[in-house]
Amino acid sequence: MSRQYDVIVVGAGNGGLAAGGITSKNGLSTLVLERHNIPGGSATSFRRGRFEFETSLHELAEVGPNPFEGTVRQLFDELGAKDVEWHFEENAFRVVLPGEGGFDATLPTGEEAFADEMERQVPGCRESVKAVFELGRHAIEAIQYLSKGTPDPAVLQSEYADFMRIASHTTKEVLDALHMPKRAQDILVTYWCYLGAPADQLDFLYYALMLILYVQLRPAMPKMRSHEMSLALEKAIHEHGGEIWYNSEVERILVKDGKAYGVAVDGKEIYAEHIICNSHMGNALSRLLPAEEIPEKMLKLANARDIALSFVTVYLGMNRSAEELGIHDYSNFVIPCADSREQYNRCCSMEDSGYAIMNCLNTVIPESSPEGTCTLFFTTMYYGDVWKDVKPEEYKKLKIKIAGEIIENCEKALGITLKPYIEEIVIAAPPTFARYLMTPRGTPYGYQFDMWDSIMMRTMNVEAEEPIKNLRFCGACGERGDGYSSAYISGMNTGLRTVRDAKEGK
Ligand SMILES: Cc1cc2nc3c(=O)[nH]c(=O)nc-3n(C[C@H](O)[C@H](O)[C@H](O)COP(=O)(O)OP(=O)(O)OC[C@H]3O[C@@H](n4cnc5c(N)ncnc54)[C@H](O)[C@@H]3O)c2cc1C
Known part of the structure; x- marks a missing residue:
């Protein structure tokens, strides 16, 4: 069989569009296959009567109003996907616990204003709130250092000691260690649901990063709903010479002797050097991959994880x-x-x-x-499987x-x-999302985070967890977990690893 494309991407969700954008921009012939007639997966909109509804986006992280640059803005700029008009929220969130002893707190964006309002709500918490931001910024620097290559343990100990201290602790453990009053913790962790795990299960590192990104760069909304972002990425892929075929459901990913080499779609086989899968990993394991070619460690990992909310x-x-x-x-x-x-x-x-x-x-x-x-x-x-x-x-x-x-x-x-x-x-309801996204239980969130399976662990193991040669995963099941920005960044990273391997002839 002869290779027809350098890269085939299965699914045009946020992860697949970002991956296809990166591979096509870097000169790899790229085909994106999507079962629906529009791009975006979760990231789309629909009309009823005189209204156009956003399907899924509450808030987009990592854009940043000019001149601040979040990674998502950089990615869109890099791909030339500039047709998006982003608007920004003034406040981070309002949280209301009704009843006696409850609270009604509206937290503004901007670190100082946020800390001031937290202090007004719970006198005495300001210092610990500031410490959360301080630790989060320190963690960002440490992660930037780690991403440069093999880290030197001595540098980690001397320069990033606080990062080493917090990296394996839950959000609750760190907030307790900072002596943050419980009422302040309850308000501060309002965003926990965006990462899908409660404060005593969610690593502090990821929560602090998300909080900083929302509070400092402000949450963004595209003017014409998330569909506008999906269309901008679709256009970028076309401009870089990539192809997108709609109404094209991948029936199988072709694998032989531990190596992926193509897909089956509409009863035909199409061959490529690299396959990037944006379909949920559970879907790939149960439907798309030949059972005899699935390495045991992949199954064990998937079974150890909980399907997200x-x-x-x-x-x-x-x-x-x-x-x-x-x-x-x-x-x-x-x-x-x-x-x-x-x-x-x-x-x-x-x-x-x-x-x-x-x-x-x-x-x-x-x-x-x-x-x-x-x-x-x-x-x-x-x-859980309550439905x-x-x-x-x-x-x-x-x-x-x-x-x-x-x-x-x-x-x-x-x-x-x-x-x-x-x-x-x-x-x-969950069956609606399951039908549209083809995810188990209709989750748009991949797998739930846990301390043994935190963003650090996933990032460090990202290549070890792709044991089938030339097959990579991106999107909500990727190293960054759920969310728009996470799916875009996971797609970008997967695209970049594919470009690296293609250039090295691997
Ligand atoms: C109601 C709701 C609210 C949300 N709110 C937020 C929020 O405020 N902020 C935030 O950051 N995130 C939010 N999210 C989460 C976010 O939307 C997702 O985590 C993210 O979009 C997942 O992207 P993905 O790349 O994994 O792709 P998905 O959106 O899962 O898309 C996968 C694509 O692959 C296609 N596909 C699957 N199998 C095949 C196949 N065999 N062949 C061809 N195509 C296939 C599907 O049709 C789909 O288009 C929300 C999600 C929902 C549903």
């Missing part, structure tokens, strides 16, 4: 403006209890967890829906019940009235 999302088109509804903040976290582990535990069943995030794009981009209207986007999460027992005949009723609970919980906690003003409603 799944979401129910409710999209509302409202016939009132955000102002008329009394909505002023973009990201509103409504939590049922203060502690992140308890919040997590509540999300491990089909009962109403009381947990919801409500986003209103009009507070950042007023013209994102017709005048006098606004769109709202609600999310709640589920851990497996839902019978098909119960599904619709259940979805509507959950949507009702989410809306009511937000109405009560935020003191707003929504129900009489709903013009359009769309509900997506």
Whole structure:
């Protein structure tokens, strides 16, 4: 069989588009295969009535308003994908714990303003909040040093001692060690759900990095929803000579004697030197790869990991403006209890967890829906295989019940009235995402982080965990885990490793 492409990318999600952009930009003939008729995977939009809804993006990290440059902005610039108009949030988040002893805190962006507001909410916590930012910045420098090549242990000990101290500790352990009052910890870790694991399971390093990126570079939103970013990357791939075939579901990844050499699509085989898989690793292991060619260590690793969370999302088109509804903040976290582990535990069943995030794009981009209207986007999460027992005949009723609970919980906690003003409603549940993304349990988040499987461990083992020659994975199952910026960066890194190997003739 003769090689037809240098690289085939399976899936045009954020990871696949970034990988295909990098390989085509670097002169490798690249074919991206996507089963849908549009790019983006999770990163897209849809229309109902007079509204265009963002499908998935709450907040995008690592862009940064000019002149600050986050890695995502650098990647888009590098690929020439400049057609995106990013807008930035003023506040990081609002978090509301209703009831006696609860709190209602709106945390601004900017490190000083953030620390000031934390101090106002919980007197005496300022120093420990500043220490979190200090440690996070130190960690960024250490990671930059580590990424330059083989690190010198003596330099690590002398220059990056604090990094070495915190690298193997959970967020909760470090915040306790900094003597941060528990109430301040509960507010500070609001973003834990974006990384999918509670504070006592999530490594401090990654949480601090994410917090700094959101608070300093500010969360970004593309004007025309995330679809605009997917289209910009699609265009860049074409401009660099790459091809994207839509409506092309890869049925198998071809592997022989431990080496990947092509894919089967529409009953035909296409051959390439390198295969990059943006389909969930669980999907690749159970459907795409020949069972006899899967190394045992790959299976063991996949089985040791937990499949990450799944979401129910409710999209509302409202016939009132955000102002008329009394909505002023973009990201509103409504939590049922203060502690992140308890919040997590509540999300491990089909009962109403009381947990919801409500986003209103009009507070950042007023013209994102017709005048006098606004769109709202609600999310709640589920851990474990809790949706497996839902019978098909119960599904619709259940979805509507959950949507009702989410809306009511937000109405009560935020003191707003929504129900009489709903013009359009769309509900997506784990089966919706499973069908669209082809991920187990519909997770958009890959595998859940754990201390044995933290960002450090994944980054250090990234090549060791790709035991089939010429086959790499990118996206939410990659070393950076879930999220838009993580998937883009994992795609970029996978593309760069592929370019390196292609140039070295490996
Ligand atoms: C409701 C929701 C809210 C979210 N909020 C945020 C947020 O605020 N901030 C943030 O950073 N992240 C957020 N995320 C997570 C983020 O969207 C994902 O982690 C990220 O987009 C995953 O990208 P990926 O590269 O893994 O690809 P995916 O989005 O999973 O796309 C994979 C692509 O591969 C295609 N594919 C799969 N199998 C095949 C095959 N066999 N052949 C051809 N094509 C195939 C699929 O059709 C799909 O297009 C959210 C996700 C959801 C669903």
